Amino acid sequence: MISLQFLGAAGTVTGSKYALTVGPHRIFIDGGLFQGNRELRQRNWQPLPVQPADFDALLLTHAHIDHSGYLPKLVQRGFHGPIYCTPATLELTRLLLCDCAKLQREEADYRNDLRLTRHTPALPLYDDDDVAATLPLLREVRYGRRFDVVPGIQATFHEAGHILGSAWLELDLTENGERRKLVMSGDLGREKAAILRDPEPPVECDYLVVESTYGDRLHDSEPVGPRLAAVVHEAIQRRGVLVIPAFAVERAQELIYLLGELSAQQQISNVPVFLDSPMAAEACHIFERHRECFDHEGSRPN
Ligand SMILES: [Zn+2]
Secondary structure, eight states: OEEEEEOSSSSSSSOOEEEEEETTEEEEEEEOOOOSSHHHHHGGGSOOSSOGGGOOEEEOOOOOHHHHTTHHHHHHTTOOSOEEEOHHHHHHHHHHHHHHHHHHHHHHHHHHHTTOOSSSSOOOSSOHHHHHHHGGGEEEOOTTOOEEEETTEEEEEEEOOSSTTOEEEEEEEEETTEEEEEEEOOSOOOTTOSSBOOOOOOOOOSEEEOOOTTTTOOOOOSOHHHHHHHHHHHHHHTTOOOOOOOOTTTHHHHHHHHHHHHHHTTSSOOOOOOOOOHHHHHHHHHHHHTGGGBOTTTTSOO
8 A cells, every 4th residue: 555644744834744655664754843833843742643663764855944853853763764865955954953952952941941841851852862863864865866765665856946955756656566656845946046956847746745835925026136235235325234134054045145146246345244153154065065956057166
């Protein structure tokens, strides 16, 4: 029997994790944390309706915590199979999981210090040791290479254009001589992003599971460069400082790239840019090491 079970990202957009069963083999697709309000976060503490130790492998679409942040918890609960992902996702996941364990430790300390908890002491969902046990399970597989995950399941990563290393999954499933193709979208990016390649178009398939985070919204198609230039220009005119809050992974690198482009095209004057985040700086190094994920515009020398 072939079956797909939703363990998250259903009725909500975080906590992505799925159980795919083909005959006697079971694999996870993604292992994400529920994020958002307290009720959602509580779901990370509830037992799964499946036993992680029964699973042979995991396919990870990208490094965002709502797709990867539950991996150490799966390992803590008995999962010990390989976790397949693209090379850039491997490096970003390492960075993000270490940060996630640190944030959880800090939150537990904060709740204990202020006695904000009914559970004494408040504990993190997982700790550095759980992350250390998870990272050696990560295995890199490059885009476009079909590989055997377990007997009956072959997988291919395709560019999703969402964050560095992100992929959608083409899954070839075989059971009792019957073949089925399943496509799992993961999170999909937009076309013409500053650095990343455009998402690859999907292949013909029997079943398609597609994310719908922004499914009820039309993105603004106006190019962002001139709007950013106007804001920077206004700050310079006032002799002010422009503070831009940005996610440490992907958004920060896109902004730096855009500011560099605007400066090179002399649309803004050459002002100093400071990146006030060790994590974003580390993510920049990971971007530099994975130019294979850039489109032709982002990979040209600067
Ligand atoms: Zn994502």
